[in-house]
Amino acid sequence: MDIKTAFGMAVKVKRVECRLSQEQLANGADMARSFISRVERGTANPSVSSVMKIAATLRCVPSELWLRAEAYLEDK
Template identity: 90%
Template sequence: MAIDIKTAFGMAVKVKRVEQRLSQEQLANGADMARSFISRVERGTANPSVSSVMKIADTLECLPSELWLRAEQYLSKKP
C-alpha cells in the first residue's frame, strides 16, 4: 500500500524528532504548538501550514527541505 504525502512528511518529522531525542511534548513546546497537533502531524492526519513546517524544522534544528527530502524518499520506496 502506497503512502500519501502527509503520512510521509509525518514519518520524516517523527524520525528527525527521535534522532534529536525529543519527546512530542518537547517538540510541541519548542515550536509553540499543541502536542496533539504534533501527534497528528506525525500520524499524517494534520495538514501543517508553511509557518508550522518552519517552526517544526527550527525546533528540530534542520531546514524544512530536509524534512521534505526525507518525505520524498519515503514516497519513492516501493511497497
Template identity: 35%
Template sequence: MDIRDIFAINLKKFRRAAGLSQEELAHRADIDRTYVSLLERRNYSATIDVVAKLAEALGIEPDLLLKLPPKGSK
C-alpha cells in the same frame, strides 16, 4: 506516498533522532503537543509556517521534512 505521508515519516524520524518527545518538540516549536501527534499520524496537514517552526525546533532546514525518504523508511 503523498506529501502528508512523507512529512509524517520525516517529522517522526528527525524528532526521534533529536531525542525529543512530542511534548518537548511542541514546546520548542510553540505548538500544541496533540497537533504534533496528529501530524505524525497523518491526520492533519501542516501549514508552511508550522513546517518552518518544527524545522527550527529540530535544528534542520525545512526542506528536509518534505523530502522523500529512502525506500523502507518508516
C-alpha cells in the same frame, strides 16, 4: 502512502534522532502536542509557518524534512 503520511514519518524520525519527545517538540515549536501527534500520523495538514517552526525546533531546514518525505514516498 500519501505525502502527509510521509512528511509525518520524516518529522517523527528526525524528532527521535534529536531525542525529543512530542511534548518537547510541541513546546519548542509553540504548538499543541496533539497537533504534533496528528502531523506525525499524517492526519494534520501543517501550514508553511508550522513546518518552519517544527524544522527550527528540530534544528534543520524544512527542505530536509521534505527530502526525507520524498524518499519515503519513493520507497513505498
